[in-house]
Amino acid sequence: MLRELGDLAGARTQLERAVKIGEAALGPDHLTMANIHSNLGIVLRDLGDLAGAKASFQRAIAIDEAVHGRDHPTVATDRRNLDLVLRVLGE
Helix, strand or coil, X not given: CCCCCCCHHHHHHHHHHHHHHHHHHHCCCCHHHHHHHHHHHHHHHHHCCHHHHHHHXXXXXXXXXXXXXXXXXXXXXXXXXXXXXXXXXXX
C-alpha cells in the first residue's frame, strides 16, 4: 500500500521489518517469506537499490523453487522480476 502511495522509503522500512518478524515467527524458508522478499525486491528496484533488489529476488526464487518446484508460475514471476534488474545491471 505504501508503495502505491509513492512512499517507497516507508514501504522499504515496513518490508524489512516484515522480513525480520516473518523469519523469527515462521522461519526463513517459509512460503510467506518468498512473497515478502519479492515485494521488497520491487521496492528496492524502484528505489534504485539494484543490488538489494537482486538479492531479494534471488531469495524469493530459492524459497519458491523449494516449495513449488522450478516450473511453477510463481517462480516464473520471480525470475521475470530478477531479469529486469539484471538487465539494468548489465548482467
